[in-house]
Amino acid sequence: MQFFFEVLIGGLLSGVMYSLVALGFVLIYKASGVFNFAQGAMVFIAALAYVTLAERFGLPFWAAFGLALAAMVLIGILTERVVLRPLVNQPQISLFMATIGLAFFLEGLAQLVQLWAFEDLSPRPLRLGIQDAPIERLMSDFNVLVSSFDLFAAAVAAVLVAALALFFNKTRIGRALRAVADDHQAALSVGIPLKYIWAIVWSVAGFVALVAGLMWGARSGVQFALTLVALKALPVLILGGFESIAGAIVGGLIIGASEKLAEVYLGPYVGGGIEGWFAYVMALLFLLVRPEGLFGEKHIDRV
Amino acid sequence: MLYREAGQFKTTYAADQQLFPIRQDRVAVLALLAVAYVAVPLLAADYWFNAILIPFLVFALAAIGLNILTGYAGQLSLGSAAFMAVGAVAAYNLELRVPGLPLLVSFALAGVCAAFVGVLFGLPSLRIKGFYLAVATLAAQFFIPWLLVKVGWFSNYSASGVITAQPMAILGYVFDQPVERYLLVLTIVALLALAAKNMVRSAVGRSWMAVRDMDVAAQVIGIPIVRTKLTAFAVSSFYCGVAGALYAYAYVGTVQPEDLNLDLSFRILFMVIIGGIGSILGSFLGAAFITLLPILLEVGLHAAAGQFGLNLMPGTTSMVQLLVFGGLIIFFLIVEPYGLARLWQVTKEKLRLWPFPH
Numbered sequence: 001m002q003f004f005f006e007v008l009i010g011g012l013l014s015g016v017m018y019s020l021v022a023l024g025f026v027l028i029y030k031a032s033g034v035f036n037f038a039q040g041a042m043v044f045i046a047a048l049a050y051v052t053l054a055e056r057f058g059l060p061f062w063a064a065f066g067l068a069l070a071a072m073v074l075i076g077i078l079t080e081r082v083v084l085r086p087l088v089n090q091p092q093i094s095l096f097m098a099t100i101g102l103a104f105f106l107e108g109l110a111q112l113v114q115l116w117a118f119e120d121l122s123p124r125p126l127r128l129g130i131q132d133a134p135i136e137r138l139m140s141d142f143n144v145l146v147s148s149f150d151l152f153a154a155a156v157a158a159v160l161v162a163a164l165a166l167f168f169n170k171t172r173i174g175r176a177l178r179a180v181a182d183d184h185q186a187a188l189s190v191g192i193p194l195k196y197i198w199a200i201v202w203s204v205a206g207f208v209a210l211v212a213g214l215m216w217g218a219r220s221g222v223q224f225a226l227t228l229v230a231l232k233a234l235p236v237l238i239l240g241g242f243e244s245i246a247g248a249i250v251g252g253l254i255i256g257a258s259e260k261l262a263e264v265y266l267g268p269y270v271g272g273g274i275e276g277w278f279a280y281v282m283a284l285l286f287l288l289v290r291p292e293g294l295f296g297e298k299h300i301d302r303v
Numbered sequence: 304m305l306y307r308e309a310g311q312f313k314t315t316y317a318a319d320q321q322l323f324p325i326r327q328d329r330v331a332v333l334a335l336l337a338v339a340y341v342a343v344p345l346l347a348a349d350y351w352f353n354a355i356l357i358p359f360l361v362f363a364l365a366a367i368g369l370n371i372l373t374g375y376a377g378q379l380s381l382g383s384a385a386f387m388a389v390g391a392v393a394a395y396n397l398e399l400r401v402p403g404l405p406l407l408v409s410f411a412l413a414g415v416c417a418a419f420v421g422v423l424f425g426l427p428s429l430r431i432k433g434f435y436l437a438v439a440t441l442a443a444q445f446f447i448p449w450l451l452v453k454v455g456w457f458s459n460y461s462a463s464g465v466i467t468a469q470p471m472a473i474l475g476y477v478f479d480q481p482v483e484r485y486l487l488v489l490t491i492v493a494l495l496a497l498a499a500k501n502m503v504r505s506a507v508g509r510s511w512m513a514v515r516d517m518d519v520a521a522q523v524i525g526i527p528i529v530r531t532k533l534t535a536f537a538v539s540s541f542y543c544g545v546a547g548a549l550y551a552y553a554y555v556g557t558v559q560p561e562d563l564n565l566d567l568s569f570r571i572l573f574m575v576i577i578g579g580i581g582s583i584l585g586s587f588l589g590a591a592f593i594t595l596l597p598i599l600l601e602v603g604l605h606a607a608a609g610q611f612g613l614n615l616m617p618g619t620t621s622m623v624q625l626l627v628f629g630g631l632i633i634f635f636l637i638v639e640p641y642g643l644a645r646l647w648q649v650t651k652e653k654l655r656l657w658p659f660p661h
Contacts, residue, residue, distance in 0.1 A: 035434045086637040093379055094636055096434050097576060100569065101632025108625030115616055231565075234438045242435075270453065277449055280442035284427060287439060291430045 007264050008257055013150035015256020016157045017219070020212040021233040022240070022248040023160065024205045029242045031177045031201040033092060034084065037099040040230020041106035042206060046072050047213030047222045048110050051124045052117045061128075065210070072206030075106075080199045107227055123221030128214065153215050160211060161249060164204075168245075173200060181243075235283035241296025250294060255279045306654040322500060339489055344482045352481035355594060360485075360492045361549045363590035366574040367499050367583060368542030373572070374581035375503050376535030377515025378428050378436060382443035383543050384567035388560045389417040389447060390544025391551035392457050395466045399459060406473050410491070410548045417544020418537040420447065425536030429529055432518070444565050451560035458560075465559050468552040484553040491549065495542060500583045502538065511535050512581075573628060577635050579644025588643040597624050 021043060028036040049071045053064035083098055114121055168174040179187040180197050188194055216226055236255050240247025262278050286293075306327050313319045323329045347356065369383045394413035397404055424443040428436050451457045452464035461467070471478040471487065478487050502508050510531045513521035522528050551558045570593055578589020601620050607613075639645055653660075 083633055083637075090636075090640070092433060093377075094640065096379070096437065097572070098633050098636045100572070101629045101636065103629065104569075104625045104632065105629025108622045108627075108629060111622045111625070112619070115619065115622070119616070121618065231441070234441065238435065238438055273449060273453070277442065277445035280438075280445050284439050284442045287427055287431055287435065291435065 004261075007260050009146055010150070011257035011260030012253050013147070013154055013256070014260065015236075015252040015254070016150070016154045016249075017212075017215060017252075018229075018233050018236050018256055019249045019252030020153070020157050020160070020208070020215055021229050022236040022252055023157075023164070023245065024208040024212065025230075025233060025237055026240075026242065026245055026248045027164070027205045027208060028201055030181045030245075032084070032180070032198055034095045034099065035092070035242070036102075036205070037096060037230070038079075038103035038106055039205070039209060039233070040227040041103040041110065042072070042075070042209035043213040043216065043229060044222075044224065044226040045075070045106050045110040045113075045213075046206065046210035047126065047217035047226060048114055048124075050210065050214060051126050051217060051222045052113065054126075055124065056117045065214075068210055069207060072210050073203040076202030076206045077199045080195065080202050084198060085195070103227070103230075107224070111224060121224065123223035123225075124217075126214065126217035126222050128218045149219065153219075156211065156215060157249070160208065161245060164208075164245060167204075173197075177201060232279065235279035238283040238293055239286055241293030244293070244295035247293060247295035255282070258282060306651070306657075308655070322497075336493070339493075340486070344486065347482075349481045352485045355598070356485055357481070357488055357554050359590050359594045360488045361546050361554050362571065362574060362594060363587045364492045364495060364549065365543050365546035365571050366578065366586035366590050367496060368539045368546060369571050370575050370578075370581065370583065370586045371499060371503070371511070371542065372535050372539035373575060374579075374585075375508060375515060376511040376532065376539075377518075378425070378432070378532065378535060379434065380440040380539070381437050381565065381568050381572065382424065382440035382447075383571045384563040384565070385444045385447040386417045386421055386540045386543035387547030387550060387567070388451055388558075388563040389420045389540075390414060390547030391468075391558050391563070392451050392466060392560060393417065393544065394548035395468060395551065396457065396459075398469050406471055406552075407491075410545055410552075413548040414541040414544040417547065418541040421536045421540025421543070422533050425533055425540075428532050428536065441565070444568055448560040448563060463559065464561070465557060466551065467557045471552050478553075488549055488553045491545070495545065496583055496587075499542070503583065507531075507534060515581075573632060575642075576632055577642050579642030580640070582642070582644035584647065585642050585644030588647070592643065593628075596627065600624055600627060 021039065024039045024042065025036060028034055028039075046068060049068040050064050053059045053067050054061070057064075059067070079102060083102055084095070087095055087098055111121060114124075118124060166174075168178060176187070176192045176197055177200070179190070179192055180194060184194065187197075212229075213222075213226065216229055220226075232255075233252075236248060236251040238251075239254060240249070240251025259275055259279050263275050267274050306325075308325045308327075311326055313324070318324075323332060343356070365383055365387055368386070369380060372378050372380050390413045393416035394409050397409035397412055398406070401409070420443075424440060427439040431439065455461075455464075458464045458466045471484070473487075478484050503511070510521070510526045511534075513524070513526050514528060514531050514535075518528055521531075547563065550563075555562075574586065574589030574593045576589070577592055578587070579585025597620075600623060604620050604623060635642055
C-alpha cells in the first residue's frame with residue numbers, strides 16, 4: 001500500500017509538470033481558437049534562451065529570465081504578425097497545420113542557437129538552486145519518497161494558475177481576452193483590438209512556456225527532447241478539454257497518476273515501455289465516451 | 304499555342320468523361336510514362352534509383368494515401384507512418400509464413416491488413432473531428448510501432464523488432480538490381496495512382512468530398528457518414544500499407560518499426576500540404592519536392608560553406624532543413640493553400656491563352 005501511494009504521488013507530481021505545458025495550449029486555444037502545436041518547441045526555445053543567457057553570458061537569474069521573456073514575447077508578436085494574421089478566417093485545421101510548420105521552424109532555430117552558443121547539442125544543465133532530492137521528514141515519518149523539486153514544481157503550477165485566473169477574471173485585458181474567445185466578431189464590434197489581443201495571448205503563452213521550460217530544463221536538462229513534452233501534454237488536453245484551465249490541471253494529474261500506476265502495475269505483463277502510448281490510448285477511449293473532454297464546452301453543430 | 308483544345312470535339316459520353324479530356328494531356332502523360340519506363344532506366348545511375356527515384360515513388364504512394372484521407376475526406380491524420388509500418392510487417396509475415404504466396408498478393412494483403420488497422424483507429428472519427436481526431440491518430444502512431452517491436456512474433460523474434468525483407472521474386476524472377484526494383488515500384492505506384500484518380504471522381508470520392516466540405520449537410524442529403532468516413536480510412540490505410548511494404552522490400556530492405564515514426568508522418572503530411580491538398584498529382588509533386596529538398600540543401604549548404612570558407616558543424620544541415628520545411632509549410636498555407644498542384648493548374652490555364660491573353 002505504501003508503495004502504491006508513493007507511485008501515486010510521484011505520478012500526480014509528474015502530472016503537474018504535464019499540466020504546466022498543457023496550460024500554454026489552453027491559453028492560446030481559449031483566446032484564438034488555434035490549436036498551437038508549436039507549444040513544445042516554444043518550451044524548448046524558452047528554456048534554451050534562458051540557459052544561453054545564464055550559462056553562456058553569466059547573467060543573474062532575474063536578468064536572464066527577463067531577457068528570455070522578452071525573446072518569447074518577440075516570438076509571440078512575430079508569430080501573430082507573420083503566421084496568424086494572414087490566416088484569419090481560414091479553417092481551423094489550416095491554422096493547426098501552420099503551427100506544425102511553426103514548430104519545425106522553431107525547433108530548427110533553437111538547435112542552431114544551441115549549436116552557436118554551446119557548440120554541441122548535448123543536454124545543458126539548468127540550475128535553479130532547488131534540490132531534486134527526497135524530503136527527509138516525509139521519508140522518516142511516513143516512509144514515502146517525495147522529491148522536493150516536484151513539490152516546488154507543483155507550487156509553481158499553483159501560483160501560475162492562480163495568477164492566470166486573476167489575470168483572466170480581474171484585469172481589463174483578461175476580460176478582453178475572454179470576450180475575444182467567445183466571439184471574434186462581437187469583440188471587434190465593441191472595439192477590442194484583435195491584433196493586440198492575439199499578440200498578448202501569444203506573449204502570455206510564451207511566458208507559460210518559459211516557466212514550463214525552466215521546470216523541465218531543471219529536471220532533465222535543456223535538450224531537444226523537451227519538444228516531445230508537448231506530445232505528452234496532448235492527451236492531457238483531450239482528457240481535460242481544450243478550453244479549460246482547470247481541465248489542464250485535472251487532466252494532467254489524472255494522466256500523470258494513471259501513467260505511472262500503469263507502468264508499475266500493468267507494465268510487467270506487457271513488457272514495459274508503455275509510458276509512450278498509454279496516455280494516448282486512455283485519452284482515445286475517453287474521447288469515445290465524452291468527445292468534449294472533462295471540462296470542455298459541449299459542441300453543438302449548427303447548419 | 305500548342306496547348307489548345309480547339310477542334311477536339313467529343314461525340315460520346317465516354318470521351319467527355321475520360322481521365323484526360325484534352326489530347327495534349329494524354330500525349331504528355333504517355334510521354335511521361337515513356338520517359339519513366341524507357342529513358343530513366345537507360346540513363347540513370349544506381350545512386351539515382353536508390354536515393355531519389357525509389358523513395359520518391361514510395362512516399363508518393365503514401366502521400367496519395369494521406370491525401371485521400373485528409374485532402375478528399377477531410378480527416379486529418381498524423382499516423383500515416385504507423386500504417387506504413389503495419390504494411391511492412393504484414394508483408395514480411397505473409398511472405399515468411401505462407402509458403403508460395405505470390406509477392407504481389409502479399410503486398411495487396413499487407414495493404415488489407417493496414418486497412419483493417421486503419422478502420423480500427425478511424426472509429427473515433429465517428430464522434431470527433433478536427434484536431435481532436437489528429438491527436439487520436441497520434442495514438443496509432445505511438446501504439447503500433449511499440450506493439451510491433453514488443454510482440455516478437457511480428458518480427459520472427461529478431462532483436463529489437465528488426466525485419467529483413469526477403470528478396471522480391473515474381474514468377475521465379477528476382478528483382479534485386481536497383482533498376483529492376485525501380486520498375487516494379489513504378490508499375491505498382493502507377494496502377495494504384497490510376498485507381499486513386501478514378502476513385503476520387505466516382506460516387507465514393509464525391510461522398511468523401513461532401514463529408515469534407517460539411518458533414519452535417521452531407522448527412523442531410525443522404526450520404527452515410529459512418530460508411531464514408533470508414534471507407535476513407537480503409538482506402539487511405541491500404542495505400543499507406545502498400546507503401547510501407549514497398550518501403551521495406553524495394554527501398555530500405557531492413558526496417559525497424561520505430562524508423563516509421565512521427566517524423567515520417569509529418570513528412571508525408573508536408574508532402575500533401577506542399578504538393579496540394581485534394582490532388583493526386585499534388586501527392587507526386589509534394590513527394591518529389593520533399594525528397595529532393597534535403598539533398599539540394601545538403602549540396603547547396605556545402606557549396607556555400609566551401610565558397611565562404613566556413614566550417615559546417617555536423618548536424619547543421621538537418622537544422623536548416625527543419626527551418627526550411629517549417630518556413631515552407633507556413634508560406635504555402637498562406638500564399639498557396641492548394642500547393643504546387645494549383646500552381647500547375649494556373650500554368651495550364653495561362654498556357655491555353657498564350658500567347659494571346661484577353
